[in-house]
Amino acid sequence: MAAAVLFSISAPAVNFVPLPNDVKYGEGTFLLKKGLAIKGGNKFNVNYLTERLDRVFEFSTAATAGEAAIVFDTDSSLGDEAYTLEVGENGVIIRSSSRSGEFYAIQTLLQMLPPDVYREVSGADGMQLKEWNLPYIKISDSPRFAYRGSMFDVSRTFFDKDFILRHLDMMAYHKLNKFHWHLTDDNGWRIEIKRYPKLTEVGAWRGKNEALPPAYNSGPDSYGGYYTQKEIKEIVAYAAERNIEIIPEIDLPGHSKAIAVSYPEILCNHDEFIQSVQGEVGNVFCVGNEANYKMLDNIFKEVAELFPTQYIHIGGDEVATANWKVCPACQNLMKKLGYTDEKQLMNYFVERMEKIAAKHGKKIAGWHDIVVGDLSRDNLVVAWKSRNATDAIQKGFPTVMQPAEYCYFDMKHTKAERGHTWAGLVSVEKAYSFDPLSTFNLTEEQKKLVVGPAGGLWTEMLFFPPHFADYQLYPRMCAIAEVGWTEQSLRKYEEFDCRLKESHFARLWNMGLKFRIPMPEIAAARNASGEWSVYAEAPYDNMVVRYTCDGTSPDCSSPVVKGRITAKDPRNLRFATFFNDVKSIDAEVPGCHTYLTPATSVTTSFEYSSRASVENLEKYDFSKYMRTTNLPKAGDFVLFTFEEPLKCNKITVQTNDPVNNFFGITEGHVEVNYSDGTTVNAGNFDMYNRVTVEPVCKEVKSVKIVVDGTCEEKQVSIQCLKIE
Numbered sequence: 001m002a003a004a005v006l007f008s009i010s011a012p013a014v015n016f017v018p019l020p021n022d023v024k025y026g027e028g029t030f031l032l033k034k035g036l037a038i039k040g041g042n043k044f045n046v047n048y049l050t051e052r053l054d055r056v057f058e059f060s061t062a063a064t065a066g067e068a069a070i071v072f073d074t075d076s077s078l079g080d081e082a083y084t085l086e087v088g089e090n091g092v093i094i095r096s097s098s099r100s101g102e103f104y105a106i107q108t109l110l111q112m113l114p115p116d117v118y119r120e121v122s123g124a125d126g127m128q129l130k131e132w133n134l135p136y137i138k139i140s141d142s143p144r145f146a147y148r149g150s151m152f153d154v155s156r157t158f159f160d161k162d163f164i165l166r167h168l169d170m171m172a173y174h175k176l177n178k179f180h181w182h183l184t185d186d187n188g189w190r191i192e193i194k195r196y197p198k199l200t201e202v203g204a205w206r207g208k209n210e211a212l213p214p215a216y217n218s219g220p221d222s223y224g225g226y227y228t229q230k231e232i233k234e235i236v237a238y239a240a241e242r243n244i245e246i247i248p249e250i251d252l253p254g255h256s257k258a259i260a261v262s263y264p265e266i267l268c269n270h271d272e273f274i275q276s277v278q279g280e281v282g283n284v285f286c287v288g289n290e291a292n293y294k295m296l297d298n299i300f301k302e303v304a305e306l307f308p309t310q311y312i313h314i315g316g317d318e319v320a321t322a323n324w325k326v327c328p329a330c331q332n333l334m335k336k337l338g339y340t341d342e343k344q345l346m347n348y349f350v351e352r353m354e355k356i357a358a359k360h361g362k363k364i365a366g367w368h369d370i371v372v373g374d375l376s377r378d379n380l381v382v383a384w385k386s387r388n389a390t391d392a393i394q395k396g397f398p399t400v401m402q403p404a405e406y407c408y409f410d411m412k413h414t415k416a417e418r419g420h421t422w423a424g425l426v427s428v429e430k431a432y433s434f435d436p437l438s439t440f441n442l443t444e445e446q447k448k449l450v451v452g453p454a455g456g457l458w459t460e461m462l463f464f465p466p467h468f469a470d471y472q473l474y475p476r477m478c479a480i481a482e483v484g485w486t487e488q489s490l491r492k493y494e495e496f497d498c499r500l501k502e503s504h505f506a507r508l509w510n511m512g513l514k515f516r517i518p519m520p521e522i523a524a525a526r527n528a529s530g531e532w533s534v535y536a537e538a539p540y541d542n543m544v545v546r547y548t549c550d551g552t553s554p555d556c557s558s559p560v561v562k563g564r565i566t567a568k569d570p571r572n573l574r575f576a577t578f579f580n581d582v583k584s585i586d587a588e589v590p591g592c593h594t595y596l597t598p599a600t601s602v603t604t605s606f607e608y609s610s611r612a613s614v615e616n617l618e619k620y621d622f623s624k625y626m627r628t629t630n631l632p633k634a635g636d637f638v639l640f641t642f643e644e645p646l647k648c649n650k651i652t653v654q655t656n657d658p659v660n661n662f663f664g665i666t667e668g669h670v671e672v673n674y675s676d677g678t679t680v681n682a683g684n685f686d687m688y689n690r691v692t693v694e695p696v697c698k699e700v701k702s703v704k705i706v707v708d709g710t711c712e713e714k715q716v717s718i719q720c721l722k723i724e
Ligand code: TNX
Pocket: 317, 318, 367, 384, 408, 410, 420, 458, 459, 460
């Protein structure tokens, strides 16, 4: 590790994540063993450490009162969150001036132990270590930024209390200290407000028979949920013990569909609702209706009582302000205030919310969109694009740096993976490359306003596959944790990647996370006799590649690739990287499919966009697709008719768009009509919005996509047939 001064080869370097800011190894090791005692320390911290030590040692450290091996001491010269940790011949000495410094020293110490300390098992099922060598070390550490955040959207997809507690644990392991909890949005209101019960009775549920439509791909069932105030108190207390401040977000005045379906009187009084950028209609508060401020005051009262933080985040993003142009109440207000542009009403709203928050003892935080008008510079801005980051700072606001281009974990890692793309691809390396102080051009004075980085996870696409939140968060969140904690001069991606490989993936695995690992690299060549030689290489030398030959997804029992595989037909080979039971997405042999392109005419009952019309489906250009402009309803169809009867082996019918995989058919099936006059139902669309027809034993005349249910998607995208 270049960051650490290593002066003894007998002491193995520890693969810390995030890397502490000053690490010096000494010569020798201290043996942690039975009889160990802990002296001093905050009660919660000591219990926390003991509980994790118990997971690897065969004895309870707390019960024995032998010689002190871990001593906690105070050093009032150290700042908040700072600590020193020394291992020498007398054991471990941790010094700090605060509970938080002590807590972070414990996190550092845990990383010096076997990764099993993160596993929630002990006793017979746990590790049974008798002793463990700690390298002599001197660490003097404190964070680079005071704000090291994780922003998490629980509106689009609901995550229950246990998931949130686990998320807070993961944040603590990574020395992250601010949890920005996106509790409300168009797609779900997740916090119990006693005064307005319909917010959660109506606004917390999505589904076909609910006021809020289902999520992309979620199918017809209702689902959702919310946190009771009792649960929120428990979560807030759990976070505080782990040095995490929770900043709740109530997203206003846009992104408010969940509240609008519960209390429609919050909307402007007109029938010409204008869509938000995300295509939502009826999701903006009326700013001219005084009753709305009374309601928000009541809501903020309850929110303020639940969260000890100094901030309530009021959202403020992506407001379709054009709704205010056609509303009599908003127009009256504009006249009264002498405004000429309805956008000025945004300033008005934000300033009203600032006053309401102040009444309950809070400042406001908001997305960069609140940087309007005469807002107090005491409030906190969360910048979500690179260009807003500099703007907020130039205007003098303390700013959390969460630019989507580096910090949005809902973006795809690589082209082949699921996710959004509007801010580009966000690889682990891209996230790691972010430096809140030097990525943008800021003066020394302006840099003082940077409070720190945050990684954000939006959850429109998190409904499936299982554990996709883990996949999107880790290890990108580990990268952002290091961005927040470690001095820039010590950060090198190659070394971070090496620490991930050498130790941190094993820690994440022990934490029970289904984190993302890269898929294998596949190379293939065809010899003169037409046989294929396929090589598959794991991205890291401590991972393996497993494969199947029948087109199914490899699992832990699939054989490991050793050397080269030969195959006559490589089209059904599937490969995946494995780290224990954590697996990558599947890989295929590149370039082994040749698709047939028979002359086809396509007709449909849908209305479609002129830019993505039905004719695209006749061209077999797989980057193009058809996009409908109306909601699918039962009986809607797309009919592919082949000019000549078609001989083939397999037809893949894929709906949704090829870039983001949004807007697929969830309720529908495919009918195949053969030249002998028979018609066969080839099956229903699966989670991936796909039907595969295989084998195809007879000549095909036509293939028909048939919608069976309303889907409730705003639109549907259909891709060209893949015929083999
Ligand atoms: C933009 S960034 C949003 C969210 C979406 C996200 C998807 C911001 C303040 N708003 O509502 O979920 O993009 O990436």
